[in-house]
Amino acid sequence: MDGVELLVAALALGASSGVTDATSAVVRDAAETFRGMVWRRLTGDGQDALRLLEAEGTDSGGWQVRLVEDLTRAGVDRDEQILRLARDLLAQAAAAGARARIGQVDLRGANGVLFGDSSTQNNTFN
Structure with a gap:
């Protein structure tokens, strides 16, 4: 996973049902600390x-591309x-069994985007 994929996965985990009351307090606290630093x-x-x-959760289709751009632009x-x-x-x-659900991804107009674990991508743009 590259840097931006890692960040998106961690942010989605914190905003999804992956971090619930059943998830350990350590994971919830780590998610909140991480989110605060990114914020x-x-x-x-x-x-x-x-x-x-945060408002609509991971099922919303509008946050992915914009968040990737914002994270990259801010360094x-x-x-x-x-x-x-x-x-x-x-x-x-992962140790606690929580998992982020990304939901539907709308990447209209995007080039060279890759989501998922253990993925490989080779691009040639002309």
């Missing part, structure tokens, strides 16, 4: 996609501290 890095309009994800996908938190969150959630 502070995304300023102004950059927070809109994160607000949409969050290159912040080693935040990436480490995302890795730790996903590992803790």
